[in-house]
Amino acid sequence: MSAEKPERRARRAWTRGPWWGRLESRVIAALVVLGTLCVGASFYLVTLTVEYFDGLVDDAIATSERAAGLAGPFYDGYVQARKQAYQARLTAMARELEIAELRAGAGATARAVEDRRRRQLASLLEREDDLVELSLRAGDDAITVERASAFPEESGAWVWVPATGATAELAPASQALEVAAPPPEDALERHELSAVFALDPAMDRRYQELGRLQREADLVSVGDDVVTRESLEAAVFRAIGVASALVLLIALIAGFVLARATTRKASALSRVMQRVADGELTARVPELGNDELGQLGWAFNRMLDELAAAQKKLSYLQRVGAWQEMARRIAHEIKNPLTPIQLAVQQLREKDPGLDPRFSRMLATSVEIVEDEVAALRRMVTSFSGFAKVPEVRLEPVAIARVFDEFERAYGHLTERESDTLEVVRPSAPIEIAGDRQLLKQCLVNFVENAVLSGREAERESVRVRVSAALGQDREGVLIRVDDNGPGIAPERRERVFEPYESTRRAGTGLGLAIAKKIILDHGGEIWVDDSPLGGAGIVVRLPTRGAPGRTGRV
Amino acid sequence: MRRRAFVTGAGLTLAGVAAGGAGGGELFLLRRMKFEELGDAVVVSVALPELLPTRDASAMQSIESGFATTLRLEATVVRTKSLTPVARRVRIVKIQWNPWRERYVVQTTDQGRGAAIRYYGKRDAAIAHAITLERMRVARASALERGPSATYAVTIVGQRNPIDPESRVAADDGGGGQTRGGGDLSAFSRWIGVFVQSAPRAEKTFAVRSSPAFYLVTR
Ligand SMILES: Nc1ncnc2c1ncn2[C@@H]1O[C@H](COP(=O)(O)OP(=O)(O)O)[C@@H](O)[C@H]1O
Numbered sequence: 003m004s005a006e007k008p009e010r011r012a013r014r015a016w017t018r019g020p021w022w023g024r025l026e027s028r029v030i031a032a033l034v035v036l037g038t039l040c041v042g043a044s045f046y047l048v049t050l051t052v053e054y055f056d057g058l059v060d061d062a063i064a065t066s067e068r069a070a071g072l073a074g075p076f077y078d079g080y081v082q083a084r085k086q087a088y089q090a091r092l093t094a095m096a097r098e099l100e101i102a103e104l105r106a107g108a109g110a111t112a113r114a115v116e117d118r119r120r121r122q123l124a125s126l127l128e129r130e131d132d133l134v135e136l137s138l139r140a141g142d143d144a145i146t147v148e149r150a151s152a153f154p155e156e157s158g159a160w161v162w163v164p165a166t167g168a169t170a171e172l173a174p175a176s177q178a179l180e181v182a183a184p185p186p187e188d189a190l191e192r193h194e195l196s197a198v199f200a201l202d203p204a205m206d207r208r209y210q211e212l213g214r215l216q217r218e219a220d221l222v223s224v225g226d227d228v229v230t231r232e233s234l235e236a237a238v239f240r241a242i243g244v245a246s247a248l249v250l251l252i253a254l255i256a257g258f259v260l261a262r263a264t265t266r267k268a269s270a271l272s273r274v275m276q277r278v279a280d281g282e283l284t285a286r287v288p289e290l291g292n293d294e295l296g297q298l299g300w301a302f303n304r305m306l307d308e309l310a311a312a313q314k315k316l317s318y319l320q321r322v323g324a325w326q327e328m329a330r331r332i333a334h335e336i337k338n339p340l341t342p343i344q345l346a347v348q349q350l351r352e353k354d355p356g357l358d359p360r361f362s363r364m365l366a367t368s369v370e371i372v373e374d375e376v377a378a379l380r381r382m383v384t385s386f387s388g389f390a391k392v393p394e395v396r397l398e399p400v401a402i403a404r405v406f407d408e409f410e411r412a413y414g415h416l417t418e419r420e421s422d423t424l425e426v427v428r429p430s431a432p433i434e435i436a437g438d439r440q441l442l443k444q445c446l447v448n449f450v451e452n453a454v455l456s457g458r459e460a461e462r463e464s465v466r467v468r469v470s471a472a473l474g475q476d477r478e479g480v481l482i483r484v485d486d487n488g489p490g491i492a493p494e495r496r497e498r499v500f501e502p503y504e505s506t507r508r509a510g511t512g513l514g515l516a517i518a519k520k521i522i523l524d525h526g527g528e529i530w531v532d533d534s535p536l537g538g539a540g541i542v543v544r545l546p547t548r549g550a551p552g553r554t555g556r557v
Numbered sequence: 558m559r560r561r562a563f564v565t566g567a568g569l570t571l572a573g574v575a576a577g578g579a580g581g582g583e584l585f586l587l588r589r590m591k592f593e594e595l596g597d598a599v600v601v602s603v604a605l606p607e608l609l610p611t612r613d614a615s616a617m618q619s620i621e622s623g624f625a626t627t628l629r630l631e632a633t634v635v636r637t638k639s640l641t642p643v644a645r646r647v648r649i650v651k652i653q654w655n656p657w658r659e660r661y662v663v664q665t666t667d668q669g670r671g672a673a674i675r676y677y678g679k680r681d682a683a684i685a686h687a688i689t690l691e692r693m694r695v696a697r698a699s700a701l702e703r704g705p706s707a708t709y710a711v712t713i714v715g716q717r718n719p720i721d722p723e724s725r726v727a728a729d730d731g732g733g734g735q736t737r738g739g740g741d742l743s744a745f746s747r748w749i750g751v752f753v754q755s756a757p758r759a760e761k762t763f764a765v766r767s768s769p770a771f772y773l774v775t776r
Pocket residue numbers: 448449452453454456457486488489490491499504505506507509510511512513514515516538539
């Protein structure tokens with residue numbers, strides 16, 4: 003690590019840009035623009051629609067106003083016609099009076115004539131059912147009959163329509179008349195007949211209603227209120243404006259929440275990446291759901307896992323390499339003086355003069371001890387240099403079954419004891435891997451040796467060892483297991499047993515599993531300790547397969 | 558920050574709406590009026606030609622077409638300082654051409670009294686009578702304080718052809734298009750009703766207040 007690196011890192015760690023540059027702000031801005039556009043467009047459309055229908059209503063009102071305008075002359079005509087009809091009836095009544103007068107004949111006193119005429123008028127009033135009043139006037143004398151109380155005008159139930167101007171030519175009371183010959187024209191007296199008719203005002207009421215409608219054509223009821231169309235229109239615009247603003251606000255809040263949910267994931271992701279970039283390799287992205295960001299987080303986590311595994315493997319190999327170098331030096335330094343020591347001790351034994359039997363005995367014992375220790379040292383040197391010189395794996399296509407065959411041939415009898423058994427289970431289908439046959443066999447030997455030794459140490463009646471192979475789950479690699487019925491390995495020691503010089507045996511070097519792990523790692527595989535169905539330890543090796551069995555020959 | 562801006566914006570809108578929705582107060586013109594005390598009654602005399610001006614062509618045409626024109630005059634006696642109402646009287650004046658008798662009928666109805674009817678041959682004479690309050694009772698003298706310290710004014714709100722929503726609803730066979738239709742439509746109608754501003758109460762409204770004020774002399 004160079005000195006300037008942390009500085010560069012520190013510069014990169016500053017990531018938070020201005021607020022308008024952030025994803026969240028942009029998403030929200032996009033939502034605002036979209037929302038405003040949509041709401042604005044629909045508001046504009048509503049405005050157009052309202053104005054369009056307003057125009058239609060204007061037309062309709064104009065039409066109805068024209069219709070009402072037509073009703074005015076119609077009403078006038080009705081009034082005129084009605085009046086003329088009353089006039090005609092009045093004239094007809096005048097004629098009736100004249101005829102009745104002729105029929106009655108002359109020759110009566112003035113009083114009798116007046117009585118007769120009154121009776122005549124009363125019978126007319128009786129007959130005509132809408133007549134309120136009838137009066138006959140000549141000069142200052144007037145005879146009037148009426149029934150005003152039958153047609154009350156004040157209450158509005160009736161309209162009184164006066165009719166005047168009908169004249170009746172009647173003979174004066176004093177003059178005698180011949181029935182056969184009509185009296186001479188100038189002998190007659192001119193009487194004015196006038197009447198008041200009662201009219202049902204239904205038509206008038208309807209006409210008034212028309213006036214009110216016309217006046218209020220521009221008004222609309224809204225609930226209990228009455229407003230002009232114009233102010234209603236303004237209210238509609240205001241209402242829709244506020245509704246649009248509310249919709250926009252809700253959309254904004256929803257968009258804000260959504261954007262936050264998404265960008266929160268993105269920033270969670272970037273935070274973890276930042277921590278990893280700062281060297282915190284154990285940092286992991288939390289569960290982010292099933293979307294693309296969640297997938298990204300998952301992939302990132304997997305990448306970190308693999309990175310961690312690779313790092314662990316690398317450091318193990320580095321450690322083993324260092325141990326190997328040390329083993330090589332120690333072996334070298336110890337091996338050199340061993341032969342001179344042995345030769346010197348042999349010379350000491352040969353050159354024994356044999357003068358003193360006690361001295362001879364002591365010498366022999368000492369020489370034996372030294373020779374034993376030298377032999378032990380030699381063995382140690384052999385295993386050290388064996389460890390130091392673990393050969394490089396040379397990969398070639400090899401079938402698991404063949405490795406097992408060769409291993410069984412060489413190691414068929416587990417021990418000299420009959421009760422101890424070795425079981426080799428070959429895979430049901432041929433499995434081919436890229437591997438080093440010799441070294442893989444050596445691994446198996448190391449595992450089985452450990453199993454037997456551990457079983458003996460635990461004083462098992464009969465040691466059982468099983469070597470088996472099977473395709474891994476998802477056909478990902480092949481799993482080779484070596485199970486035994488020994489004491490097993492405690493969970494907390496399962497990592498450590500692969501470290502060099504890690505041993506529980508008095509004569510053990512602690513190198514067997516270390517060598518095996520290095521070989522397996524060089525194969526690109528993995529190794530770990532598991533529980534065994536046989537009751538002891540289970541050493542599991544996973545090796546990558548070489549594709550389908552048909553593709554042999556290719557390396 | 559932005560969120561707060563939104564809230565403020567909405568608040569402003571609502572405030573505007575509220576301000577628009579309220580209101581409806583009349584603007585009073587000051588006018589000289591004549592006050593008299595007749596027995597226990599305080600009467601006022603004043604003319605309000607603005608309510609039905611003879612140059613208002615459409616109003617005149619309406620009268621000449623035989624349609625009735627109604628004037629509603631509401632006279633309120635108020636204390637000049639506090640403007641608290643003391644008494645209130647309503648007068649309804651109806652002018653109508655009677656085509657049968659070919660004369661103008663002016664019918665004046667005072668609150669709690671019968672109608673007084675006058676007939677005119679000329680339109681302008683009928684109108685002049687209709688827009689003039691001639692000794693209209695506005696308060697009982699005993700209801701007012703006496704002395705120059707208790708000054709009163711009379712406000713008169715005149716409405717030409719006041720709109721009676723109830724008669725409209727009754728006449729409009731169901732009350733117009735807005736209240737018909739399904740639930741959504743009626744909800745929309747209610748929503749719009751929130752935004753409707755001061756509904757007009759009449760075809761024309763005119764309001765005056767007496768100036769100077771009056772007081773009852775002590776006896
Ligand atoms: N099959 C096994 N059963 C129980 N313990 C085992 C087994 N294999 C290995 N071990 C433990 O792992 C240690 C390391 O083994 P190894 O590396 O082969 O070294 P060594 O055999 O020289 O002790 C052993 O000392 C023993 O304690």
